[in-house]
Amino acid sequence: MTAPAAPAKGQIRAANRARILAAAEQVFARAGFNGATMGAIAAAADLPKANLHYYFGSKPELYQEVLSGVLHDWLVPLDGLQPDADPRQALEAYIRAKMALSASRPDASRVFANELLHGAPVLGDLVRTELRTMVRRKAQVIDGWVAAARMAPVDAEHLFFTIWAATQTYADFDVQVRAVLGRSKLTARDHERATTHVVSLILRGCGLA
Amino acid sequence: MTAPAAPAKGQIRAANRARILAAAEQVFARAGFNGATMGAIAAAADLPKANLHYYFGSKPELYQEVLSGVLHDWLVPLDGLQPDADPRQALEAYIRAKMALSASRPDASRVFANELLHGAPVLGDLVRTELRTMVRRKAQVIDGWVAAARMAPVDAEHLFFTIWAATQTYADFDVQVRAVLGRSKLTARDHERATTHVVSLILRGCGLA
């Protein structure tokens, strides 16, 4: 009765929420939680400030929703690491998936990085439960490959830290990458070169080259 | 005439500046530029707020001084990479030096990471000149080793990105490391294990194992 008639009831609501979340991801990535202002997010979403509060209540709540979405998307590629897979192919696919995420959603990576950098004040519990459980399960897969001498004896958990760091650095610290390479923007070729580098270095490091 | 008589003239000034810079590094690392307040820094340095403005003028100026100090300390270990050195030993020493920095000065690493993460608004020019020049020079050393077949054909600049990422992740994202490993604090043994992992993975990745 109170909702607009034209589109199905929840439609505009969902669309507005998505618009705000996308804008928030961008602004939080660029400015961090404290540097981001509701005004800037509203401007990026092309909506009045009050709408943000209407849909998400407060700035911390909005931030939390952005973050938990990112964490979810971040864990998906891990699924590919299955015990009966070929270590070389599975690890290469995982690294490529992470590199692709860094290239396609750098802002998501940066919001996550910023949260971790400051001690994960809002994501802390999820990291200590969901992420930890998932990683320990997948670390066992790698331990299995090592035990079966299908790859070099690498510490599985630390291998994840290295892969995350090596791939996400292209999103999180791309200013640094661009500065050193002398680019104003990374091209598709740059990303290919980076991907080839990371894949071959890590695979060789795991005795899979 | 106006300065206090007892200690040599510039002594207390230098001491106070150092105290403030150390406190600022800690607070900026924990809260980021915007999250940090002059009040919090003053409290950490155990000095009144107004003193900070007396010594450094404004918050941005204080931040800039912290940052340029960190960048300087960060570039020092690169000196060890000399053309006539043994690639294996030189790279291992470099990685160990970076791992030691992550362990001993995590806050410095975090301040730097935060600055890069947000596009290096104040350090931008220094990164594009000083860092770039230094890295390109050292990349040529590695190119030389590759050309002489003293190591596997690795892209030198990307190798630096990977080494920085893999080592600094233990400072910048230590919450994540601690969460996955189930530690409330990383022990000296944890750091040794991490160092051994990174050294052996990268060296093997460079065909030096």
Added chain:
DNA sequence: GTCTATATCTGGATAGAC
């Protein structure tokens, strides 16, 4: 050279008209 008290500004949040 040091510190207390205060002016000024910015930004999060909401009341209330439409």
Added chain:
DNA sequence: GTCTATCCAGATATAGAC
């Protein structure tokens, strides 16, 4: 359900006493 106008907290920076 949407938006304008406004309130209020918190932070930077400085004036001025010591």
